[in-house]
Amino acid sequence: MIGLLTDRTAAARARIRPLSPLLYFQRNPGRTLPVAFVIVVAVALVASVVTVVNSIDLTVMTMYGYQRHFTAVTPRNAFTVSDDIQQAIRSQPLVKQTFTTRPALTVVKTIFGKMPFVVFGLSKEGRETVMRQCGLRLVSGRMPAEGSPEVALHADIARNRKLKLGDVVLKPDSEDSYSLIPMRLVGTFDGPVWLALGSESFIQGNFPLSTQGIVILARTEQDQRTLDRILDKKLDKSRCRTWTFASLVRETQDALSSLYLIMNVVITIIIFAIAFLTGMLANIYFMQRIPEFATLSAIGYQRRALLRRILAEIGLLCIAGWVLGSLLNVALLLGIQHWIMTPRGLLVDPWDLSAYRYAIPLPITIALFAVLPISRRLRTLDPVSIIEKRA
Amino acid sequence: MSKTANPFAGPLLRACCVRLAYGDGDRLTYALSDVDVDIPSRGFVGVMGPSGSGKSSLLYLLSGLKRPTSGEVEIEGRPLSRMDERSVTRLRRERFGFVFQSPFLLNYLTARENVLAAAPPKDLRSAERADDLFDSLGIAGLADKFPHHLSGGERQRVCVARAMINDPDVIFADEPTASLDHANGHTVIDLLASYRDRGTVIVVTHDPEMVSGADHVFRMRDGRMEDAPLESP
Numbered sequence: 001m002i003g004l005l006t007d008r009t010a011a012a013r014a015r016i017r018p019l020s021p022l023l024y025f026q027r028n029p030g031r032t033l034p035v036a037f038v039i040v041v042a043v044a045l046v047a048s049v050v051t052v053v054n055s056i057d058l059t060v061m062t063m064y065g066y067q068r069h070f071t072a073v074t075p076r077n078a079f080t081v082s083d084d085i086q087q088a089i090r091s092q093p094l095v096k097q098t099f100t101t102r103p104a105l106t107v108v109k110t111i112f113g114k115m116p117f118v119v120f121g122l123s124k125e126g127r128e129t130v131m132r133q134c135g136l137r138l139v140s141g142r143m144p145a146e147g148s149p150e151v152a153l154h155a156d157i158a159r160n161r162k163l164k165l166g167d168v169v170l171k172p173d174s175e176d177s178y179s180l181i182p183m184r185l186v187g188t189f190d191g192p193v194w195l196a197l198g199s200e201s202f203i204q205g206n207f208p209l210s211t212q213g214i215v216i217l218a219r220t221e222q223d224q225r226t227l228d229r230i231l232d233k234k235l236d237k238s239r240c241r242t243w244t245f246a247s248l249v250r251e252t253q254d255a256l257s258s259l260y261l262i263m264n265v266v267i268t269i270i271i272f273a274i275a276f277l278t279g280m281l282a283n284i285y286f287m288q289r290i291p292e293f294a295t296l297s298a299i300g301y302q303r304r305a306l307l308r309r310i311l312a313e314i315g316l317l318c319i320a321g322w323v324l325g326s327l328l329n330v331a332l333l334l335g336i337q338h339w340i341m342t343p344r345g346l347l348v349d350p351w352d353l354s355a356y357r358y359a360i361p362l363p364i365t366i367a368l369f370a371v372l373p374i375s376r377r378l379r380t381l382d383p384v385s386i387i388e389k390r391a
Numbered sequence: 392m393s394k395t396a397n398p399f400a401g402p403l404l405r406a407c408c409v410r411l412a413y414g415d416g417d418r419l420t421y422a423l424s425d426v427d428v429d430i431p432s433r434g435f436v437g438v439m440g441p442s443g444s445g446k447s448s449l450l451y452l453l454s455g456l457k458r459p460t461s462g463e464v465e466i467e468g469r470p471l472s473r474m475d476e477r478s479v480t481r482l483r484r485e486r487f488g489f490v491f492q493s494p495f496l497l498n499y500l501t502a503r504e505n506v507l508a509a510a511p512p513k514d515l516r517s518a519e520r521a522d523d524l525f526d527s528l529g530i531a532g533l534a535d536k537f538p539h540h541l542s543g544g545e546r547q548r549v550c551v552a553r554a555m556i557n558d559p560d561v562i563f564a565d566e567p568t569a570s571l572d573h574a575n576g577h578t579v580i581d582l583l584a585s586y587r588d589r590g591t592v593i594v595v596t597h598d599p600e601m602v603s604g605a606d607h608v609f610r611m612r613d614g615r616m617e618d619a620p621l622e623s624p
Contacts, residue, residue: 018500018505027499291495298491299489300480301480302477382457383456384456387493
């Protein structure tokens with residue numbers, strides 16, 4: 001038994017790698033942790049900025065995501081969609097059902113200001129069918145009664161507007177949620193799509209200038225995409241407008257393209273500024289160890305081996321920094337989402353992978369800034385000069 | 392580790408008419424001028440001289456840590472000048488051991504790890520050999536201590552162990568006793584001298600007492616050899 005233990009101890013000793021980067025990190029936390037901490041914070045900073053900016057896109061796609069589930073057609077230069085257009089729509093084989101709708105407008109608060117949001121005035125059957133199509137279910141109150149000044153909202157919108165059942169959603173003195181007769185919240189629903197529903201007959205009778213549109217449902221989401229394309233192509237654009245998910249995505253991208261361009265420029269500057277500063281810090285971290293490298297070089301370590309060790313150290317630091325920075329960002333955003341965003345009905349996605357992809361150039365640039373000067377220094381390293389200086 | 396016999400009949404190391412200059416143009420200063428020296432493949436060789444006599448410079452040239460301005464350094468008849476930097480570095484790793492005036496131990500490694508850092512890569516017996524060395528150098532209890540917990544004499548003994556871990560052909564020791572008291576200095580010299588049967592130990596010092604037991608002593612002054620190799624005084 002003792003012999004076995006001795007053998008194991010000998011084997012463990014034989015495996016000792018004194019110049020392993022992990023051993024260096026473990027024995028030098030005072031030097032390693034500041035560099036790792038800066039990388040972690042930098043990655044978390046970049047990822048959080050990108051996530052927040054991406055939340056604009058997420059907000060638009062969530063707010064108007066109902067267009068994944070139905071197409072809407074509204075008239076132009078008329079109050080109703082003409083009969084021939086309605087006929088053309090109904091003749092499409094992919095159409096499962098159509099409903100007439102009259103919209104009223106309210107708003108939703110977002111991190112970039114108030115955005116208009118449609119209250120779809122539909123018949124009782126229309127409301128129920130559209131809810132089913134969108135995967136929504138009533139979680140509190142009831143659906144609006146036919147002909148009544150009532151509204152049912154997605155629970156997130158109610159939270160966003162700080163409304164509870166019985167509160168007024170649209171009112172006569174509101175600048176952005178106008179209704180001649182106050183319309184109250186009578187129900188909230190939950191599900192993947194934000195939606196606001198009211199009574200078509202009430203809106204028709206109390207909003208004299210409201211137009212009558214058509215809500216068109218296909219059997220599947222895939223069919224809906226195909227139908228979107230067909231209607232967009234076939235219907236006369238001078239007499240009606242087709243609201244599709246593809247046009248929503250296109251318009252959102254167009255609207256946000258400048259913002260994303262600015263964001264890319266800013267993030268590139270941030271990445272280079274942080275990478276430069278952190279790279280300099282990492283460079284100091286290595287330059288302070290020149291006597292160590294000189295000693296190793298004197299006793300016969302090839303410069304290439306020393307450089308490999310430096311690369312391994314900075315590589316491990318950067319990978320660990322990126323992983324920990326990303327985890328820190330997830331934790332921070334989950335906290336922000338839980339305590340700040342969700343109670344206000346605002347959207348942010350802590351698991352937005354593109355944000356973490358954006359942060360990848362950061363550790364790479366840091367590693368480059370750190371390694372290039374030290375590799376240059378190693379090329380000209382004269383161990384004797386260091387040894388004589390210290391002697 | 393057993394060493395194969397050196398088939399080369401001549402000296403292990405030879406410096407032929409070497410010069411080492413610092414500076415450039417009109418401001419050249421010669422640390423070494425026309426030095427010739429032969430180092431045998433076994434024994435304890437002392438290099439003596441006052442400060443600035445060029446003895447450390449000679450050691451740097453012989454060990455390949457510096458290249459001569461002119462002249463040639465040979466190992467077993469092969470000129471170092473014909474070797475690229477990688478080959479010379481490999482030579483230092485595989486065939487030479489070093490003890491400097493300051494210990495130059497890595498502070499974050501234990502004494503044993505410092506010694507193992509100089510061991511041949513992938514040598515599974517090196518840990519065992521390090522333990523044997525610690526035993527024979529009388530520092531067995533210090534193997535797991537960090538350098539800052541060791542006295543100057545203990546650190547220098549760890550350096551001797553580091554120099555011996557590869558079972559080198561030559562150990563170069565540059566003023567290894569300069570920062571030690573008399574007793575510790577003698578202990579370190581005795582430990583180095585004990586290697587004379589397995590290879591060559593070259594000790595550079597300005598203290599004649601430290602090379603009193605040497606097989607050969609070279610005396611230097613103003614960058615030149617004072618005389619031909621002498622027998623031990």
